[in-house]
Amino acid sequence: MLLVDGGRQVAALTPALEARLGGTVRAGTPLTEVLVPHGGAERLESLLTEGRETSARMRTGSRTHPVRVRAVALTEGTKGLGWALLVAPEAERDTEGNAELFHGVWTRDPELQRIFRIVEKVARTESSVLVRGESGTGKELIAHALHALSPRSKGPFRAINCAALPPNLLESELFGHVRGAFTGAVRDSPGHFRLANKGSLFLDEVAEMPLDLQAKMLRVLETRTVIPVGGREPVPVDVRIIAATHRALRREVEAGRFRADLMYRLRVVPIFLPSLRERPGDILPLAMRFLDELRQRGSRRVERFSPGARRLLEGHTWPGNVRELRNVMEYTYVIGEGPVVREADLPPEFSEPRRVPPATLAGPPSLLDAEKVRAALAQAGGNRSEAARLLGISRVTLWRRLRDLDVPGSE
Structure with a gap:
């Protein structure tokens, strides 16, 4: 058993758990430095507030141990004192026989394998899925798996990165356009929704979609029709939506950057990929x-x-x-x-010392004033991709901020 105080710091470790893990944890150590649930900070929060058992990695000294954890709240009357974490070591998977290759994603990790089983269940339905995970965790591979295992597998699979295109081009790519809708539109274009008809459409980095386009996306999901840019007549579409993001959409909603009604449409079944x-x-x-x-x-x-x-x-x-x-x-x-x-x-x-970008540069896009943006561009030598990385935002978000601040060269 691991005792945690109200400040979420380790209070004590029972001798039995010390013996099982072959090490101890110093009192006063923040719980986040000791216990890393599969699924990150949100899973730790649900562990403490909801008491759900979860898989995690527990650090003792320089070693980490796979464990199963369940939290029991400790109270005195209505006052919360902390938690008792019931910890049981989970067997390491040391042999290739316990590994699994699932539609291009290889792992021995039991939590990720549990997610594979969820994907298999969800794939058989028509529910919208939101895959959340950091860059490089395999979000698009999971999207492909959801399509391949679904009744729509014989239909098309289309993918588009919402962070890679400016807003006007993104709208055209999604909904299509008619000839003459804008300069350069020399012929009709069907757009990804119509190209994915009877199949699946993967919206990567959906949190980067601008608000005005989110409203149009919501209407498409509600009416199951699209109106091409420059067109007037709605066109029926039959598409399953699979979205992905590395951001917490609920926080984006709280910050006013994402519509709550669209989030609920996209986040019917959330899937969290561990880093x-x-x-x-x-x-x-x-x-x-x-x-x-x-x-x-x-x-x-x-x-x-x-x-x-x-x-x-x-x-x-x-x-x-x-x-x-x-x-x-x-x-x-x-x-x-x-x-x-x-x-x-x-x-x-x-082997080199890790360079950390100045903390003063990063921050929510709404708080990035012209001085911070110029400082990031100067530090990046004018490279916008590097400047966006220093600011902790996408390149498209940087482009929008440059335009909003009327910084020269933003058009």
Whole structure:
């Protein structure tokens, strides 16, 4: 048992749990540094407030342990004192036999495998699905799985990234346009909704959709018809929507950046994909799988990682998740030699001090004044993609902010 006080800090660890885990946790340590539920901060919140049992990783010293956790609230009258966390070690999955390859997503992680079972159930329905996860966690692969396992599998699957296009072009790409609707519209275009008819439409980074377009999207979902840009007559469409985002839509709604009614339409069944750092047992096996794939196209055969390389790979935060791991392994395969991956074979960022962007730059888009935007552009040498990264926003959001602030060169 792990006792947690009202400030969400560790109060005590029972001797029985210390013996099971082979380590202890210092009193006063924030719970977020000790327990990492699969699903992140939101899952930790639901663990404490709703008492639902969940899978997690528990840190004791330099080691992490897979565990199952359930929280019991401790009260005195109406006053909350803290929680007693009932912790049971969960068996590690050490063999390839416990691994699963699900429509391109490989894992040994039991929580991600549980999500696979949810995907299989949801795929058989017509319900709208919102897939939430960081970049590189496999959101589009899950979207493909939802389509492939559905009754619509023989129909088309269309995908569009809502963050990659300016608003006027995004509307045309989604709903289509008629000839002469705008300069350059020399012929009719059906748009993704009509192209996905009788199939599935994947809306990636849906939180980046501008508010005026959200209203039109809501009408399409309610009426199941689209009106092309420049057109007058509605066109019936039969499409299942699968949306994805790396943001919490409820927070976007609270901030006034996303319509609540559209969120409820899209978020009928939410699916949360864990990040790679939340499934550390997958890091080295996935890395070796990628190296084996590279060996099919090259001559080098990698058999193992040196202790130093293992430590660096397992200690990396993997902000780009599986996509980043794949790229790191390709770099390692090309640069290194022989059957062992060593520390020197890894990209420079694994050995260089980590650069942290100035905290004063990042913030909600609505609070980014012209001075902060100019400072980010200056620091990025005029590169808008890098400036957007420093500000913690997408490139399209930066473009809109530049336009709103009337910064020169924003058109």
